[in-house]
Amino acid sequence: MATILLTYLLLIIPVNGQSPCDEISFVDRAGWGARKPTSITNLTRKPLSFYVIHHTYQPPNCYDDVSCIQRVQAIQDLHQIDRGWVDIGYHFLVGENGKVYEGRGWDRQGAHAPEWNDDAYGICIIGDFRTASPNEKALNAVDSWIRCGIALGHVKKDYYIITHRQSQRPGYTECPGDGTFNVVNKWSRFCSFQNSGANLTVNETRVSLGLNFCEKELGLSSSAPIHLFTPIVLFHLLLTYLF
Template identity: 35%
Template sequence: MEKSLWTSCLVVLLLSPTCLSITADYLITGPRDDKCAALGGICQNDNQYCTGSYFSNKCAGPVTTRCCTKNITIRDTKECKNVMIISRDSWGARRPVKVLPLKTPVGDFFLHHTDTKNCTTAKNCISIVKSIQQYHMNDKNWWDIAYSFLVGEDGHVYEGRGWKTVGSHTRGCNDKSLAASMIGNFNDVLPNAAALSSVKRLISCGVEIGRLSPNYSLFGHRDVRDTDCPGNALYKNMSSWTHFHIHGPGCP
């Protein structure tokens, strides 16, 4: 419903049965917008999950009312030349409760694993990413999914909090670092070649676009916390990567 019609109905609500029915329909179904309907979507508050993908500027009302489609539409953030980062809108992420800007370039990059099932298709990876965001926000009471990025064995990177936002991935280091979490458990096996290639290209991109210092240090989560993360097999492998450091990072 257009804003002017909504305002008019508020004024004459008690006098117009027509407005009464329109108002009730608006409250029940949300603003109807042809642009969203053309995509086969519905307009909803983006503090909810979207079953498919979110699209902005397709719905009337506040900017937090966005078009949620039934099907997933993969879209690249286009921040990196050599690796696809699937946007938050693509995987239907909820709006974060709060955002703190990250001062970049940062000097440290942390690698994690999600300790979940592995995924080799975008559909399965997105399902896992959504479940992680739900766990972090609903159970942990964090503002958003913890990681800057997540990497699947489908070869795609999934945008978490991204390059510009403080994460909740490595306690004591969040305001001084970025982090990627490999989707799966990598205690006994390595991520496949596609995932390893993607995370390395993601890190290189961070340097290229000025979000990660050229002389950055690479760490595993276990380097600062009592955890087996990012998994024994992955940690052993990453110890041979450029910029890996066995000394402590520049945070507690």
């Protein structure tokens, strides 16, 4: 019995102790040849409570390193040159090659969802997902990167996931496409909040309305993931058995 418990602990603890950040192939700004931003505004309310999921629609999907870098560069051109923004709008972008590309990163204010840019990280999956869903590589990368943000302390443990269409008034956008939405809405921390577009009172913000709704819908999660308790309990069982 002791041998079985010890073997299980040796197998499970390294897996559970691995950071989700280590599961991802990450390409920083230098890696995809980003231009410098024309100005920088830092986030001031970290850790944040929300992730907002997007798709690019255009440029189209990418499945290899070369085409994904080209897509990210094209998005920066669109945002920075054509629209006159200070930089690419998203915090992170994800290709169907399974890689995460750094946009504005963890520390800077985004430009991806009006009224949410101070309080939510924008993750954009590269491609058109109005009907088809992102592939498994992209979805796994998004999931790992969401958990990475929590592990690094940039996002609260009691976080919520919404999509771009939910953050804005009905009909404003179909982003991230039905193909993405129909996957994301099954994730455990997905919140079904929808911005109604109604006028706000003096003390309200879209984010405060979203927080109130999501807290009621999902409640507060445990501060320690359930899977972490398993090796702890088994360790105590092993000590009891041996001593």
